[in-house]
Amino acid sequence: MKNVFFAIICIILLLVKNSFGDFGCECGAFKNNQEEAAKCFEAQKILDTDINLAFNPQSRIVGGYDVKESCMKRPSLVLIRVLGLVDKGLIGYCMGSIINKNYVISAAHCYCASKYGECTENDGAMISGRTESGLPKYGKANLVSFADPRTATNTMVFVPGFAPSYSKSQVLELQYQATGPGVSPVDEIVIHPQFILNKRVQNDIALVKVRKPFDFSSPLKVSPICLPPPGFQDHDISAYVTGYGELFERNSCNTGLGGPEEYRPCRKYFAMNNDLFEVENACLNFASPADRDPECKEFRNQHPAYSKAKALISVDGTIRTCHPPSFDGVASWCAVCVEGTKMGEPGFCPEDDQFLEIENRNDVSAHVGWGYCDKMCFQFTKANDLQEAEITALSEQECQKRSEKYLLHAETLANRPEKALELCGAKEKKFTLTTFIKVGETFIANETVSQEIWGGSDTCQGDSGGPLWTVKDGKAYLVGVTNRGTGCARKDTYGIYARVAAHRDWILLMADSGKCDA
Incomplete structure (x- = not known):
């Protein structure tokens, strides 16, 4: 007792x-x-x-x-x-x-x-x-x-x-x-x-x-x-x-949601259709590359609701994402650099790319190398109201895995968290996309697919x-x-x-x- x-x-x-x-x-x-x-x-x-x-x-x-x-x-x-x-x-x-x-x-x-x-x-x-x-x-x-x-x-x-x-x-x-x-x-x-x-x-x-x-x-x-x-x-x-x-x-502009490259910094120069574009401190207001895929354009004609949302289409067994011509009221867009791309591929960013030959060079395609500009681009960025965001404190294993690349160069070591002393935090966003299969000339809804993206907060x-x-x-x-x-x-x-x-x-x-x- x-x-x-x-x-x-x-x-x-x-x-x-x-x-x-x-x-x-x-x-x-x-x-x-x-x-x-x-x-x-x-x-x-x-x-x-x-x-x-x-x-x-x-x-x-x-x-x-x-x-x-x-x-x-x-x-x-x-x-x-x-x-x-x-x-x-x-x-x-x-x-x-x-x-x-x-x-x-x-x-x-x-x-x-x-x-x-x-x-x-x-x-x-x-x-x-x-x-x-x-x-x-x-x-x-x-x-x-x-x-x-x-x-x-x-x-x-x-x-x-x-x-x-x-x-x-x-x-x-x-x-x-x-x-x-x-x-x-x-x-x-x-x-x-x-x-x-x-x-x-x-x-x-x-x-x-x-x-x-x-x-x-x-x-x-x-x-x-x-x-x-x-x-x-x-x-x-x-x-x-x-x-x-x-x-x-x-002093920058990043892409938001809706395009193929989300939450990435805009690039200053890019080539498209044998023209060199210089877009420092601005976004492009002409039609985005989304309509450069004729089958995506045909899909949106059949399913107008997807003129403002992403969807997946399957044509002859190949699945790709169709991006809307605008997203959340934003139609302006910019080109971005895509890590891992090679010379001649959309998204490739060489040093001093404004001085390279532009003939037959397309740095963006319907599916790679661009995104819709965030609404905050080039706006006043100082906060007066107290701000808050809900994020994920990543697991130790995930944090270390995501930062391994920073061990390759001495100048990037500061981006590598010390597991015993530091935490990583990021925002995970999950989406559900519908897949449409092309049967004959008709796109028919099939299954839904879950996707996730880390960033944005x-x-x-x-x-x-x-x-x-x-x-x-x-x-x-x-x-x-x-x-x-x-x-x-x-x-x-x-x-x-x-x-x-x-x-x-x-x-x-x-x-x-x-x-x-x-």
């Missing part, structure tokens, strides 16, 4: 500990994901235009949705402003997550750019051998990395929960309430001792100590996110990314330091910190996130003074 009683007491103590997290703070408060928020908006009878804005897939972190404060609470999220060391008019923004009453977790690279302050670099030398992920190893250091103390004096932390809304402009107005709870100067920035900007990019994690301790008496305004306990599943899971970063890849410039977070048992857990990536939301690429579980002991040690029960 005593053993049973003891076991019950242990379980109760464990539940209490989990509820209050590692620092004795009650953690993990949030309100509503996208689906739950839609019900909240409906209950509040917000105008349809507002609902459409909040959940328009083109309104995004890149490929996400607006976080509306009235129905969605993100109390652990903070916006961090860093002023230039010499030029105070030079302003940088990063994101962060509150983990206890004194500390915010963010990304180290936010505080090591020379314009904001020079970080001292770890002097450990490269040694023989490679890590499990094939990256260089380094020996013990006499001097470890640390942030320039002057950077902290130019850094300010803003808590969106105390603003009238989550819009960035209103959050920044909290600076005029310097004595209020929504803004705090910074006393210290602690970067990971092994991080070196642009050289050793793993361990890209930092702790920002605020001067005014956070008051957690209103947990849906401000409260800490939970750290993942030992054994927590942090990969091969659904997760969220949140921030005020760019809405689209800066991602973090981007300005989201650095923000959370990759997931929900378990009704609580928010921080599994990653936004670090880096190749472009934003491109096909078959991924964002790289510092793995919080791998840095758990360091975080607990360095942020110990922020305990709520101290």
Whole structure:
């Protein structure tokens, strides 16, 4: 009987500990994901235009949705402003997550750019051998990395929960309430001792100590996110990314859905029909290559509904995709480079391709080498509304498999995640296409086929330091910190996130003074 009683007491103590997290703070408060928020908006009878804005897939972190404060609470999220060391008019923004009453977790690279302050670099030398992920190893250091103390004096932390809304402009107005709870100067920035900007990019994690301790008496305004306990599943899971970063890849145009090449960067030059096209900072507004396949054109004449959607056709046993002449209201298009193609094939991109012979050269075909321009191309990309996207934290095996190619060249090693220290995140989109078989002169619907594409939602410039977070048992857990990536939301690429579980002991040690029960 005593053993049973003891076991019950242990379980109760464990539940209490989990509820209050590692620092004795009650953690993990949030309100509503996208689906739950839609019900909240409906209950509040917000105008349809507002609902459409909040959940328009083109309104995004890149490929996400607006976080509306009235129905969605993100109390652990903070916006961090860093002023230039010499030029105070030079302003940088990063994101962060509150983990206890004194500390915010963010990304180290936010505080090591020379314009904001020079970080001292770890002097450990490269040694023989490679890590499990094939990256260089380094020996013990006499001097470890640390942030320039002057950077902290130019850094300010803003808590969106105390603003009238989550819009960035209103959050920044909290600076005029310097004595209020929504803004705090910074006393210290602690970067990971092994991080070196642009050289050793793993361990890209930092702790920002605020001067005014956070008051957690209103947990849906401000409260800490939970750290993942030992054994927590942090990969091969659904997760969220949140921030005020760019809405689209800066100074570029990528393709969207509907064409043969989706979520890929547009190319500046291409040849078609013995003409050379230069399309920098523009998309083409004449008919796309979709109609260059006469059988697809015939198919759409028989099935007009597929003038706005993709379908598969089977002709004499050969299956190919028919792309619509426009998609989701977009008819403008661009050519793209296709990896693995050879000279003379559609999608091939040689160096200095504008100077090559163009006779008998077609860089696009009905099925290869082009895509419809994203609606955000050449638009204003700065986010004012807080953005969020649901993505997948890939399994360790999938992350390593997708990044093997980056081991081939020294200049691409930074794109290879270190499995023990980092996570990969990407958006998986699944589609169902109908296959039509040509029987005589008629296309007859046959079977449906499932397809998937990775891309379209991602973090981007300005989201650095923000959370990759997931929900378990009704609580928010921080599994990653936004670090880096190749472009934003491109096909078959991924964002790289510092793995919080791998840095758990360091975080607990360095942020110990922020305990709520101290």
